[in-house]
Amino acid sequence: MDESTRPLADRFRRELDALGVRGTGAHVVVALSGGMDSVALLHLLRFAVEDDGLALTAAHFDHGMRAGSAADAHWVAGLCRAWGVPLRTARAGHPPRTEAEARDARYAFLRGIQAEAGATHLATAHHADDQAETVLFRVLRGTGVRGLAGIPPADGTGLVRPLLPFWRDELRAYARAAGLRWRPDPTNRMLEPSRNRLRHRVLPQAERVAPGARRALVRLAALAREDEAAWEAVLAPLVAESAREENGALLLVRDRFAAYDWPVAARVLRLLLRRLGAAPDRAGTRLALEFISNASSGRTLRLAGGVRITTEFGTARVERGPGPEPPPPDAPLLIPAVPGEGGLALGGARFAARWTAGVDAPADARWTLRVSADPARFPLLLRGWLPGDRIRTHAGTRTLKKLLGEARVPLRARLAVPVLADAHGTVLWVAGVAAAADAGPRPGEPAITLSIYDA
Structure with missing residues (x-):
């Protein structure tokens, strides 16, 4: 390593140590566009880490959004051959229409390579100038404190950005001192993309108005990350008392959210929704909180990002995705007047039933009923509840809908209640x-004992 590049290389190694990459037997997939930033990153990882246990795989994705992009892939392949780094490449099936589509396609490819290679980390070449641009862009869009935190150094899934502490100018100086070559991207000079206008016009003007503006923006991101970490620590007990996870969904205690001050409830809710990969804006958060606190049981609210919130009495069930698949068709059970046994399926649940002339209820039965054996009542039918069903109890005739609601049986569980x-x-x-008021036998009348078991 040339002495002129050693100070940056030393700092880079310290950054890898802080990220938990160096000295751990890591396998890193390096996002390699062929531009100066990613070439410098690959060179540092290949020649400056002083870690014989570090494995590298380069990954290049051709978006096909400009003429000549295929030549970049060819050039990158030559670079990786010269440096002895395995390379994986792919090209978009059709050019993305927007920068967001391009980013999604690129990261899908990179994550796929990480999974296929069994790599512990995915490294991208974001640097301090990217951080300053990101923070300024979010400020102009009215972001909150979490948005001010900018680009995180790592995301907990193996994605790391070891160049974030370094500025573009010092990376370019490193690349030139090391004799590196790279592929210039002509789209970086175009002013149509918003990010490029910030880079070439707004930030230079900001530096003239407030010298050191770029460094101030990066410092703002660091302060915002510290604030977010503090909030998460403070809110941890509230999160624990107000929610639990169940089969990939979150069950929120509605009374807790109604009792919190709105700013606290909003932070707790957003923290929980991030577990589902959702990030509602201020309006979406307020709408969700009002719904959780005030909606009657059995209501559903759909938010952006595929989030569904369903109220179930004292809880609100929060899920993300297309929604549960409908249960398979019910299989009711016909019960003749002679003792026997059989099976039934209701709402996706399976049960076994046994009916005998005996009086004693089996200890292992989930539900048991002693019912009149009046022949006029047979055959009996065990089924799910139907719209319009009513039952005459000692308290009067009730609809099953109201009866199940008063018993606080959640909507999703009602389909599996035997009737x-x-x-x-x-x-x-x-x-x-x-049970109906007249379901049991009258004195001296024959009866059967019906028992239902979980299958």
């Missing part, structure tokens, strides 16, 4: 909830 009806369709029993 016993007689040959005339009269509801005799809602398992685990209520």
